[in-house]
Amino acid sequence: MKDDHTFSVSYDLDHEGRIYMAPIAEKTGKFSSLEIRHLLIAMGALILAMTIMFTNMSSNIWVWAICGGIATVVVSTGFLMHELAHKFQAQKYGCWAEFRMSPQGLMMAVFMALLGFLLAAPGAVMIRGNLTNRQSGIVSALGPLTNIIMASIFIVLLVIVDGKGLIGLAFFYGAMFNSILAGFNLIPFGIFDGKKIMNWNVFVWVVLVASAAGLLVLVYPSIRLITSLFGVGPIGN
């Protein structure tokens, strides 16, 4: 545990270019109001982008309501819980860790959704402080691991409801997107979590990749289940 009396600060710029003080030592689970605003805006933009994708610009208000609900389930698990896993673990190691959105990435996500693609670089958890190679690897691994756990839970729920109804559809998309996001973030290059995991422990990286791939293989056959439910492809076409 960090001593509460230890207090060091660094200066940083927020996305509007204002200087603010960023305390380095902080309690796990602490959020700043700026961070909460960034998280809410990023969530809103991602939910909007995914809803646009799912509805395929339908004129039916109910389609929008249902797709909005499903997108909320997917984004709250696939994006929010992934980022919070990084944040809380970094805070546990005594770092300052806050999410900052990428306004360009979010605008791009909505724009691409209008064109029928889902592509998002919503931002990332910024970390200040000293992490060992192992700690950095663990902080990175917890993001994809969260997606793998969520996908597994959704698959169990999907089986329980027998893939039926709108709730089954939400579980299906929850399972599918969490598996895809786990795999995507495990790419071992550049800014992806996979690179830091690989630098720490190749075995952990291989286990995570195998788990994500296994989940995708499990969830893919259920597309047929959903297709038979709607009489069309899983995304309203």
Ligand SMILES: [Zn+2]
């Ligand atoms: Zn991540």
